[in-house]
Amino acid sequence: MSDRPKTMFEKIWERHVVREAPGEATILYIDVHLVHEVTSPQAFEGLRLAGRRVRRPDKTFATMDHNVPTTDRSLPILDAIALKQMETLVRNCREFGIPVFDLNSPDQGIVHVIGPELGITQPGRTIVCGDSHTSTHGAFGALAFGIGTSEVEHVLATQCLLQLKPKTFEIRVEGERPKGVTAKDIILAIIGTIGTAGGTGYVIEYAGSAIRALSMEERMTICNMSIEAGARAGMIAPDETTYAFLEGRRYAPKGKDWEKALEIWQSLPTDPGAKFDRYLELDASQLEPMVTWGTNPGQVVGVTGVVPDPSEMPTEDERKAAERALEYMGLEPGTPITDIPVDRVFLGSCTNSRLADLRAAARIVAGKKVHPRVRAMVVPGSQHVKKAAEAEGLDKIFKEAGFEWREPGCSMCLGMNEDILQPGERCASTSNRNFEGRQGRGGRTHLVSPEMAAAAAIAGHFVDIRDWL
């Protein structure tokens, strides 16, 4: 029985079972718990009310990202409620002995950017956070998923979670990806294919030659948006790319421990012949840069396409959803994507705010100017990303082109701080959700890659980035 070929997911799951019994949810051990200011206050309050402690503060890390201002950090924070939430996090972490990368920390940043950056994210680990994009960390061959606040409290108190075992879904992307087609386009194409509920109940493992060829940053972009496909977790087997990324990072194992860790990590990938509950294969060579036209990430089309006609949708539900989406987005069926003008451009979020993303965008904007109608901003994913980008002069390239260069945080990805769209404003965004009102009430979001967003900022409308390369 134990020799049966296993998927990577099964191996990691089995290694973390504390108790499994018929008719019960599995008690699963959690190696890393990431905490941020928005989904944690009620969990800490629950602990206090019950007189409980944090079981493993040493496996818990906190940062602030969702709510933080992205303007000058030396200025006072004007939003009193947001400030209270940040102060509450610091107070809670102090009380319970949890390390916190606060606003003044050189390590502060979006929780899913700093985990990997600091080497906290490692293959084989179970990683949770009160945020759905925790799936990002699966890029390292970890089992990582978002949880609600009650579960945050549960992990704080027990370092475990009660889990029902999900099913497994293998998505293979084979072939060579054409120039101008990014990891963002791959994942948008996948979501466009399976729909935003296509992965519900599954953990997705991404495999195939096109996935293997991706850098860690690109793998994170793919796994990040697993949740937009409905899956709680996405994962990619660790390999040399993974190890090279991790080696030497602050929390990565060192010396002899590194060697031992490598041995464990190398045993993780899915065994040949292991069975998944579902399969899908995509040909990377057929992909093109993608642009969402609607109000969920599955409403997406290639840049050479047109805004679709709702009457051609296969089901009644989809037709109604498309009609509503087009009305909200202010778009007419048949409009070429490249004719859609943009007012705002947002380069940031845990999907696309790492150094590689900023480099790619900077290459497009270098020596050019942002279109006069467009207001564009870059929000690096973390302090480290920001510093590294500045050391390379990326900030100058962006600023000279007319971009705003901001402090790290979630910013306009969800618009909890003052970075929001005005009603009717249309935004090319490198984030992950184009829901109604996500970036501000009445705001219209089109999800694209960093390169496509940068080009839209210059042209004032969407362009096929392949024409610029």
Place this chain on the structure above:
Amino acid sequence: MQPFTVHRGLVAPLDRVNVDTDQIIPKQFLKRIERTGFGQFLFYDWRYRPDGTPDPDFVLNQPRYQGASILLTRANFGSGSSREHAPWALLDYGFRAIIAPSFADIFKNNCYKNGILPVELDAAIVDHLFQEVWNHEGYELTVDLPEQVVIEPNGTRHRFEVNEFRKYCLLNGLDDIGWTLQFEDLIAAYEAERDALPT
């Protein structure tokens, strides 16, 4: 957590697919540090016009649905973020059960943790229930968790599936943390092994 056993209540029909958590509770209301008081912000951008007055066209603002405690809606309800503020807002507003053809995973999980029962019924049955609600003012349903059925006023029963552990927890209003801590010794034993590993 408030247990869930048998609930009878007025049904409100929300005829939209893929209702996401940003619609259920927009982010500007996530800054509170309490669990309560979110009901007033439920579906905020749909319930209220930009000037802050209620939008009479939105279903929850219609007089016939006041006091509804069962929400009837379409597929993939609750997609998007992990914010538990979404079920908190639904519960605080007064919803105890949500009926839909399907739910997003994290949202569904969050419902169970808060004593809200997510009921999955066939799309065709959901369709039929929508017709019934629209056609009959004051339409009520009974959601019977022990029996795992939704019962129409005329006695028609629709069976739904629910994981037996989740059912047990809901019926008993069980505190998950207390349950897990019964196995503290297992956790400690696991940790002793785990902590010896380099990663």
